[in-house]
Amino acid sequence: MGFSGVPPKPDVAVVLAGIDLWSLRADAALVLSEPPWDSLLAGWAADSLVRELHLGLVNYYRSKGHRIIVSVDPTNGLDRSSDAAPLVAAGRSLKEPSVQALYRAYVTAMDTILKPDYLAIASETNLVRAAAPPDLYAALVQVANDAYADVRAVDPAVRIFAVGPTGRSTTTCVAPAATFFDSTEATSWASLSTSSARSTRTSRSSTGHDACPRARATGSAQCTGWRAPVSAM
16 A cells, blocks of 8 residues: 655654554555646756655655555646646646656656665656647657656566556557566555556566557557656547
């Protein structure tokens, strides 16, 4: 079971007390992060931001014996039709190559500095596809693929997954999607989200097994369950 250390109020003592309490029942901890877009746009280095914002918390999680699940969300978690609010406020968009470069650097820093057991490069991708303009969804597909390639280049053993609400979508299983989903293990973690219960499928990318054996056996191009946003659908 996994939890996230999101407190009812911004108080360090409350944060630590909450973590200590749920650590009695948890074996995994989630770090769910939208990039600090305002700082990235202002020129702050991604690795400095990751160390400042997340490393201390992750070290505390590890002191409790938890596996670390890092999830980086490139779009607006409260409005899947839109770019992240700080990007909108700055008149910028994930559709811009320079903004995508910031995201890729941030995802790479989250992996190489925090060294999570699993890394998510996007969240609720089916909702983005359903609600966002096609060009924003296309940008999400592009940046997810590019972030994956960047991370794999420096961390070949990285284990990648994507998160979406239970039972909402199927995703075409084509290269390079297959590289994400060589082998899967399903785990239900009711407290991964502060907004609703979710089921997360964590997919190993380094085992070399067939990504979608049932789909391939039946000649179907679709695989049900959780899939990364690596091909436009």
